[in-house]
Amino acid sequence: MRIAIVGAGMTGLSCARMLADAGLEPIVFEKSRGLGGRLATRRTDALRFDHGAQFVTARGESFRRYLEQNAQPWQPEGAPEGWFAGAPSMNDLVRPLAEGLDVWFDELVAPVRDRVQWHIGEGLFDRVVSTVPVTQARNMFSGMMDPLTEVEIAPCWTLMAAFVEPTDWPDMWRAREGDLAWIGRNSAKPGRVETPESWVVHASPEWSRDHLEIEKEAAPELMLNLLREARGSLPDIVYASAHRWRYAMTTTALGRSHVASEDGSLLIGGDWCLGARVEDAWESGRAMAAAILNP
Numbered sequence: 001m002r003i004a005i006v007g008a009g010m011t012g013l014s015c016a017r018m019l020a021d022a023g024l025e026p027i028v029f030e031k032s033r034g035l036g037g038r039l040a041t042r043r044t045d046a047l048r049f050d051h052g053a054q055f056v057t058a059r060g061e062s063f064r065r066y067l068e069q070n071a072q073p074w075q076p077e078g079a080p081e082g083w084f085a086g087a088p089s090m091n092d093l094v095r096p097l098a099e100g101l102d103v104w105f106d107e108l109v110a111p112v113r114d115r116v117q118w119h120i121g122e123g124l125f126d127r128v129v130s131t132v133p134v135t136q137a138r139n140m141f142s143g144m145m146d147p148l149t150e151v152e153i154a155p156c157w158t159l160m161a162a163f164v165e166p167t168d169w170p171d172m173w174r175a176r177e178g179d180l181a182w183i184g185r186n187s188a189k190p191g192r193v194e195t196p197e198s199w200v201v202h203a204s205p206e207w208s209r210d211h212l213e214i215e216k217e218a219a220p221e222l223m224l225n226l227l228r229e230a231r232g233s234l235p236d237i238v239y240a241s242a243h244r245w246r247y248a249m250t251t252t253a254l255g256r257s258h259v260a261s262e263d264g265s266l267l268i269g270g271d272w273c274l275g276a277r278v279e280d281a282w283e284s285g286r287a288m289a290a291a292i293l294n295p
């Protein structure tokens with residue numbers, strides 16, 4: 001059976017891994033140049049920032065086992081028990097899943113169906129597993145996927161900053177109200193270089209939505225102002241940039257692990273099926289693999 005998986009984030013790779021472990025040979029198409037999707041890391045000369053997911057937790061046994069083997073515990077003050085981080089970068093969390101898989105990078109694909117098969121470029125496939133953001137899935141497979149209209153995803157503006165002097169701030173601060181949702185000392189996570197300190201700051205979903213279309217160049221200064229308001233004053237800044245996540249965190253999930261077309265040849269999944277967390281992506285990916293293996 002020829003299987004194409006669109007997207008090399010946690011959903012796509014957990015699906016591909018399970019299929020490969022069962023002896024199948026899926027091909028993974030990824031539009032960017034690297035693995036991980038929103039498990040993302042930005043590198044500059046001396047600095048690294050995990051500008052997407054900040055930490056991971058497990059509610060279920062299979063993901064807990066995976067984290068215990070492939071992530072490092074991270075227990076900043078004030079965090080509940082059981083936080084993990086990929087090390088030395090968040091996208092290292094998916095690297096073991098991708099071992100030995102056929103992953104094609106720089107491939108922005110849109111599968112097309114004829115009477116018998118799916119086409120991706122010159123390739124023909126019996127099954128397609130889509131893990132693209134729900135908004136893109138709606139366009140890509142329009143007409144087939146009514147249930148997807150219920151799902152909602154909030155954006156997130158992210159600031160990546162480094163200062164001349166170290167700060168005495170706590171390693172992690174988060175809030176459910178106000179303009180900022182998260183301030184984290186990235187360099188305090190396991191396996192990171194501790195100096196210079198790197199900080200990742202997430203704006204709240206409301207602020208991010210209100211400022212979604214601002215120029216990218218204007219975002220760092222606006223977010224530094226929010227940080228100043230939250231922390232009093234800032235040391236001199238050596239680096240500041242911002243990233244706009246248009247589809248960051250699910251606010252209304254689908255409520256089931258994936259959607260399948262009537263003939264079972266197309267499976268659509270992603271974290272947004274079950275929630276807003278990396279574990280939801282893991283579960284969605286594995287449920288799609290199970291559906292292919294046990295139709």
Ligand SMILES: Cc1cc2nc3c(=O)[nH]c(=O)nc-3n(C[C@H](O)[C@H](O)[C@H](O)COP(=O)(O)OP(=O)(O)OC[C@H]3O[C@@H](n4cnc5c(N)ncnc54)[C@H](O)[C@@H]3O)c2cc1C
Binds near residue numbers: 010031038158278
């Ligand atoms: C700012 C932010 C903070 C977060 N914080 C946390 C946190 O602390 N803890 C937590 O558990 N979760 C957090 N999350 C959520 C977590 O990152 C996601 O739940 C998880 O990474 C989603 O994985 P996924 O594979 O479903 O989607 P994605 O990671 O988005 O993967 C989809 C992949 O598909 C690729 N793609 C898209 N379209 C195409 C196409 N047409 N062709 C080929 N490839 C395509 C993309 O490039 C991407 O690699 C956060 C997310 C963001 C953005």
